[in-house]
Amino acid sequence: MIFKKICEQLNFINQCKKYNVALSQCPIYLSIITGLITIIAMISTYILAIRYTSPEIVALIVIAVTMILVIINHFIIQSFEKLAEANKMKSEFIGIISHQLRTPLTGIKWTINLLMKECGKINNHGFQELKEIEENNERMIKLVNDLLNINKIEQENMRFVLEKTDIKKIIEKIVKDYSLFAKAKNVEIKFETKIDLLPITIDREKVEIVIRNLIDNAIKYIKDKGEIKIRLIKNGKIVRCEIEDNGVGIPKEDYKNIFQKFFRGKNIMKHETVGTGLGLFITKSIIKKLKGKIGFQSQENKGTTFWFELPIKNE
């Protein structure tokens, strides 16, 4: 396994293809060449120094070799700069395109808001269609938001605005928001907790993303009908939230990939094709940034319980 990994690393042609750059601009290839030149130069300088003892000639050779290395190094730095530049451009592109996408999406969203407010004038049939447009629109907004969040995570640029928030209220609100969607999929959501009020210092919006992603997955991956149990438990200086479903579960071979970017389980593609594989990646990144923990237990065809823990800070 490790040997295979080392071989892959050494296969510079493949590595360069991955970055989509020519060999003469590929940092890995160029650094291997620098290494080889250094070794050859050291050995030949040593041999020459023994044969021709004239220090001037040896000095000249050393200078010449150093110059060649300086030139190659210059190319290496340049190609690194190019890769960094490409990465920057990608992020900027996502930033611009997301803003441009969000504006028409907002236009649609608010027009639907208005129409639905006046739903008395529209018959029931039309209302249902509006609901569908709304749902699809929300899906696109979520996708754009996911892309932006991935961008921020990769640039380590995700900002957290910490404020005292009651996590119980957040869950209650999300459960309410999801009640219609859940009902349409024959899923019952139960929220149990013995906690009265739990104001903790967190980023409200980010924790909402976490809980929404987990509940969304739980509903999506319940086949015909089922039940979701949400538990909120306080354990000393830690608050733990569990979201249990009796859905399709996660196959054992997918355990290690579940939090990876763009990963989607093999069995879920059969039940639900909607999804980008970004949700759990974003969820884990947020929990990690908030110094918490996240994990799951699952059994295929029985169900899954996702849990996360956050430290209770009150300052």
Added chain:
Amino acid sequence: MKTILFIEDEPTIQKTISRYLEEEGYEVKNALDGEIGLETAKKIRPDLILLDLILPKKDGFEVLKELKRDETTKNIPVITLTNLEEGENIEKVLSLGAAAYLIKANYELEEIVKKIKQVLNQ
């Protein structure tokens, strides 16, 4: 009746919010770019300003800066309403004196009205 000035260049966005707010009992004045927005604000002194950030002629940051510099407008609460990612923008806007930073795509009209009421009651 409370008056709200909405500085926004996107017609659909402008129309939907205006209509919703009018139905909720507010008087809404619209401005299509930063310069007109500033002028209107000084002239009518609204109870609240909704401000987009990407605007023709003068962007929202400039408008906000000038609103807060001017004696006649500096006490009018400003809510920035944009689709720009928060990032540094949120810190910039809040330090310039805005009352809130809302990302349009993430809010229903109903929630925006709620926020407006909350800011007006402060």
